[in-house]
Amino acid sequence: MVLWMTADRFSSSSGFDAFYGLELLELGAQRARGRLRVRPEHLQPFGLLHGGLYASIAEGLASFSTASVVLDRGFGASGLSNHTSFLRPVTAGTVHALASCKHAGRTTWVWEIEMTDDAGRLCAISRVTIAIRPLGPGDARALADAAV
Secondary structure, eight states, X not given: OOOXXXXXXXXXXXXXXXXXXXXXXXXXXXXXXXXXXXXXXXXXTTSSBOHHHHHHHHHHHHHXXXXXXXXXXXXXEEEEEEEEXXXXXXXXXXXXXXXXXXXXXXXXXXXXXXXXXXXXXEEEEEEEEEEEXXXXXXXXXXXXXXXX
């Protein structure tokens, strides 16, 4: 299981999310917010934001937010499914994402994420399911190493 954590506990993304530029603004049990400043390398050949980035933003927010709650209980969080619909193209500016938790169960959490452009227009919607699993001894060590 891969877990992401920084020394100041989820204040910024790491790994792949840091690579493409996800900024975490708020994490919690019911809501999460983040944003992505669009860069030229994010665009597909026709000049539009690549659809995989919307899916990445959604899964990043859902995973980080769930983990921010369940880690202290001895559980990890990882993506189980991600369904993203693209509604309006983005070519520049910032993608603003708001995630709402729709279900926080014992083994799965379900999030809905709305992504808008700088004008507040809805550009993509995602539904992400996160699996909740007990941490093993190796996972605890990975968390300690990541927090250094």
